[in-house]
Amino acid sequence: MAMVMVVVLSPQAYCKQHPSAMEFIPSLVQSIRFPEDVIFCGTRIPLEDPQVKAMLEKEILLALWNRPQVILWMKRAARFFPHIQQILAQEQVPDDLKYVPVIESALRPHARSSANAVGYWQILKDTGQRYGLRIDTQVDERRNIFKSTRAACLYLKKLFDEFDSFFLALAAYNMGEHGLAVEIDIQQTSNYFELYLPLETQQYVYKIIAAKLILENPAKYGFDLEPVDLYPVFTFSQLNFSSDKQLPLVLIAKAAGISFKTLKIMNPEIRGYYLSPGRASLLVPKGSEKDFKPRFADMYEQWQSRTHKKFHIVKSGESLISIAKHYDMSLAALLRLNNISLKKVIHPGDRLVVK
Numbered sequence: 617m618a619m620v621m622v623v624v625l626s627p628q629a630y631c632k633q634h635p636s637a638m639e640f641i642p643s644l645v646q647s648i649r650f651p652e653d654v655i656f657c658g659t660r661i662p663l664e665d666p667q668v669k670a671m672l673e674k675e676i677l678l679a680l681w682n683r684p685q686v687i688l689w690m691k692r693a694a695r696f697f698p699h700i701q702q703i704l705a706q707e708q709v710p711d712d713l714k715y716v717p718v719i720e721s722a723l724r725p726h727a728r729s730s731a732n733a734v735g736y737w738q739i740l741k742d743t744g745q746r747y748g749l750r751i752d753t754q755v756d757e758r759r760n761i762f763k764s765t766r767a768a769c770l771y772l773k774k775l776f777d778e779f780d781s782f783f784l785a786l787a788a789y790n791m792g793e794h795g796l797a798v799e800i801d802i803q804q805t806s807n808y809f810e811l812y813l814p815l816e817t818q819q820y821v822y823k824i825i826a827a828k829l830i831l832e833n834p835a836k837y838g839f840d841l842e843p844v845d846l847y848p849v850f851t852f853s854q855l856n857f858s859s860d861k862q863l864p865l866v867l868i869a870k871a872a873g874i875s876f877k878t879l880k881i882m883n884p885e886i887r888g889y890y891l892s893p894g895r896a897s898l899l900v901p902k903g904s905e906k907d908f909k910p911r912f913a914d915m916y917e918q919w920q921s922r923t924h925k926k927f928h929i930v931k932s933g934e935s936l937i938s939i940a941k942h943y944d945m946s947l948a949a950l951l952r953l954n955n956i957s958l959k960k961v962i963h964p965g966d967r968l969v970v971k
Contacts, residue, residue: 647680647837648673656825657710657782668809671818675826680837685722686830690839692723693831694846696736700765707769710782715827716768716789719820725759725884734758737768747771754892754955759884761850783808783821790820852882852899855908862890862955867919871912872904888955930966943970 654661654672663669679686693714700714720738721727733740735758741751747767749757757763775785775793784806788796791814799813800806808821830837855872857863868891869879880886882899891898900908928939936958940950951958953969962968 644677644680648676654825654829656828657712659781659783661825662809665809671822672825675819675822676829679823679826679830683839686834686837686839687841688722689718689827689831690834690841691845691847693718695848695850696723696761698849699761703762703765703769707766707773709769709773709776712824712828713769713772713782715824715831716772716786717765718827718831719823725761735764736761737764739764739767739771743767743771753957753960754887754890755885756887757885763885779806781806781808786821786824787811787813787817791817851902853902853905855898855900855905857891857896857898858894859891859896860893862892863916864919865889865891867915868898868912871915872900872908873911874900874904889952890955892955926970928968928970930962930964930968932964934962934964936960936962939968939970945971 650663650669654663661668661672663672696717697714700717701711704711704713717723717736717738720733721736723736725735727736727738728734729738731740734744734756737758739747739749739758744751744758744764744767747770749763749767751758757767772782772785772789775788776782778793779785779788779796779800784796784800787808796813799811803811805811830839834841855868865879865886866876866889869876872879879898879900882901886898928943930939936950937947940947943950947958950968950970951960953971954960
């Protein structure tokens with residue numbers, strides 16, 4: 617039997633044996649040298665302060681340590697940045713704020729923090745509702761890239777008006793405006809770089825700056841993605857609905873000639889299996905809107921003709937499980953028919969759709 621010996625080389629040893637590889641593996645030390653001023657939101661970062669420089673170096677190195685994550689940042693940024701930048705420009709806030717959702721959620725709609733902040737911008741429920749987002753059991757607009765970006769802009773503008781600094785506005789976005797105001801009052805300074813803040817908040821702003829530096833000049837940090845490697849810009853057509861009853865999403869998907877999964881991915885703010893009554897809009901792939909209305913009208917008529925809803929009035933002592941069992945249906949089917957979750961609390965007198 618032939619013997620096979622495997623030798624594992626460090627990157628340094630590999631580069632010594634293969635000098636050409638050096639151009640593909642940039643030095644980490646080189647990555648934290650700043651030959652030019654670092655500007656964020658129109659303000660120069662005071663890198664002559666050793667503590668400031670150390671914090672930024674740390675966040676750059678930590679980001680570069682997780683190279684797969686940076687690649688995903690780049691790919692998703694290509695998909696969503698054009699839309700985010702357009703809204704930032706409309707709201708007249710610095711373009712650099714587009715890096716906030718990169719750090720907050722890695723540009724993922726379903727991201728959720730331990731504090732129950734949700735969506736691309738990681739917005740808390742109360743904050744989102746204060747800035748016009750619908751957040752309930754059927755819709756969570758924190759997962760909508762357009763509406764959540766608009767709400768985040770309004771909130772950051774309010775914070776900027778309060779603190780007169782986008783660095784402080786971002787700190788307040790992370791730790792809360794009241795907590796930041798208390799720290800400013802106690803420490804008697806409103807210079808962000810002189811404030812001693814909770815470690816997470818200190819790291820937060822530097823993480824955003826690090827993301828900007830890397831994504832603005834990826835080649836410097838060893839990321840050589842071609843246009844074909846990036847996700848395409850998010851393009852869509854919009855379907856508008858006005859209905860006095862909830863509509864099955866699967867019916868809409870079929871009428872648009874797409875899968876239920878595609879419809880859910882393009883509209884992550886829609887929770888469950890139905891579009892709630894009232895006015896609503898859904899995004900679909902470009903071209904799917906063609907002849908949608910007549911197809912949907914035919915399918916809707918067929919669906920209505922075969923849908924004969926039966927209702928159950930909840931009685932004292934009943935549970936979702938016992939009701940499902942009574943009608944010989946699965947609990948999942950009962951939840952789906954009523955567009956509710958298992959956490960839903962039912963009360964005597966409530967009306968549930970059953971088979």
